[in-house]
Amino acid sequence: MEVIEALAILILVIAIIILVYYYLLNSPETAQKLRSIVPNTADAHMDEVLGKKSDYDDLSKDKAAAGEGSDSMSKKIKIKLSDIDMSSLNTDAFSSKLDAFLDVKSDELIKDWSLATTNDLNELESKFGETTGKVDNLEKSFDEFRKSSEEFQKVTEEKLASLDERIESLENK
Structure with missing residues (x-):
């Protein structure tokens, strides 16, 4: 697979991932199904880390300190995707930016990657046509020479x- 084909496949994969992401983001039914499938906690002791009620609270920590620390940390870490404004991001804008980038950088890409253009192919x-004509002329000249040498x-x-x-x-004599 050549480099340009790999680049095209990479761009297509990224575009598909972005489209799936936006589909999941904009369809509440699918998001609700995902939330029901994905567990709330990944570990049996994750409730303790997040500051939720646990049987072990009174053994190792002060309840007030644990509640405040986990709330502030969870607020810092947790970012909901619905809070991010996705209206300004769309695939058409991404495609147009990518096309503009390729238009601006196409000469550099062609030069750096030693790519052939349609002008190169036409040339x-x-x-090739010129060379073929010259070879045909040489062949005719050789045939004429062979005939004349046979006569000679x-x-x-x-x-x-x-x-x-x-x-x-x-x-x-």
Whole structure:
């Protein structure tokens, strides 16, 4: 797989992930199903960490300190996706920004990755056509040379034969 194909696949995967994310975000039925499937706590002792009522509260911590610390920490850590304004983010804007980026950086990408453009392909096709024509001309010239050399060889053989005959006639005298 070439680099451009890998880049295209990566862009498509990212776009699909973004679309699935927005679909899940904007469909309350699906979000409710996900909340029912995903457990509230991932660990048996997570309730203690989050400051919820536990059988072990009076053994290890002060109840007031535990409640305040976990509330403030959970407020700092917990961010609800519904609180984030997603109306300004959409796939069309992302696509247009990506297209603008590729338009601006296309020359650099082509140069850095040694990519071929349609102009390069057209130039190669014209050079190929020119080369093919020259090879055909060379082939015709070679065929003509071969024919003329065969004729020259026949004429030369005839002259040599006549010279041989003359030499033999002189020798026999």
